[in-house]
Amino acid sequence: xxxxxxxxxxxxxxxxxxxxxxxxxxxxxxxxxxxxxxxxxxxxxxxxxxxxxxxxxxxxxxxxxxxxxxxxxxxxxxxxxxxxxxxxxxxxxxxxxxxxxxxxxxxxxxxxxxxxxxxxxx
Numbered sequence: 001x002x003x004x005x006x007x008x009x010x011x012x013x014x015x016x017x018x019x020x021x022x023x024x025x026x027x028x029x030x031x032x033x034x035x036x037x038x039x040x041x042x043x044x045x046x047x048x049x050x051x052x053x054x055x056x057x058x059x060x061x062x063x064x065x066x067x068x069x070x071x072x073x074x075x076x077x078x079x080x081x082x083x084x085x086x087x088x089x090x091x092x093x094x095x096x097x098x099x100x101x102x103x104x105x106x107x108x109x110x111x112x113x114x115x116x117x118x119x120x121x122x
Contacts (some may be wrong), residue, residue, distance in 0.1 A: 013101075014100075014101040014102065015101060016101070017101035018100055018101030019101075021098060021099065021100075021101060022098070025096050025097075025098050026050050026096070027047075027048050027049055027050045027051075027095075027096055027098075028049060028050070028051055029049045029051065029052070029056075030092070030094070031092075031094045031095060031096055032047040032048055032049050032056050032087075032092060032095055032096070033047070033048045033049075033050060033095065033096045033097075033098050034046070034047055034083065034095040034096065034097050034098060034115065034120070034122065035047075035048055035098045035100060036097075036098065036099055036100045036102065036108050036111055036112075037100055038100070038102055038107060038108070042060055042061050042062055043060060043061050043072075043075070043076055043079055043107055043111065044058065044059070044060040045058065045059050045060070045079055045080065045083045045111060045115075046058040046059075046083075047083065047086070047087055047090075047092065047095065056087075056090060056092070057083060057086035057087060057090060058083075059079050059082045059083045059086060060079065061075050061076075061078075061079060063082075064078060064079070064082070072107055073106070073107065073110045074110075076107040076108075076110035076111040076114065077110050077111070077113060077114035077117070078114065079111055079114065080110070080111040080112060080113065080114020080115035080116075080117070080118060081114045081115070081117060081118040082118075083115055083118070083120075084114070084115045084116075084117070084118020084119050084120045085118060087118075087120055088118070088119055092120075093119070093120065093121055094120070094121045094122065095115075095120050095121070095122045096122060097112060097122045099112075
C-alpha cells in the first residue's frame with residue numbers, strides 16, 4: 001500500500017523547478033549562464049561557464065554601496081546593470097538566463113530588465 005507523501009516545502013518545489021530548468025539551459029564561455037539567486041534579504045547574479053564549471057563574474061546587492069533607501073526593484077535593476085557592465089568588460093554580449101526556479105516577476109524580472117538595459121542579449 002502506498003503511503004501519502006508529505007506536502008513539499010517551498011524550497012523543495014523551487015529546487016525541483018530549478019533542476020527542470022537546468023536540464024534545458026547550459027552556459028558556455030562565449031554564451032554563459034546568467035544565474036539569479038534570491039535569499040530573504042539579498043539578491044545575487046552570476047555569470048557561469050558550465051563547460052569549465054567556472055564563475056566568470058558575479059554581483060549582489062551586498063557589493064553595492066547603497067546608503068540611500070531604494071526600492072528593492074530599483075536595486076535589482078542596478079544589479080542587472082552592474083552584471084552587464086562586468087560581462088561587457090569580459091567581452092560577453094549574449095547570455096542564457098537562468099531564473100533559478102523562481103517565477104519571472106518582481107525582482108527576477110527587474111534584474112533581467114536591468115541586464116538588458118545594460119546591453120546583454122538573451
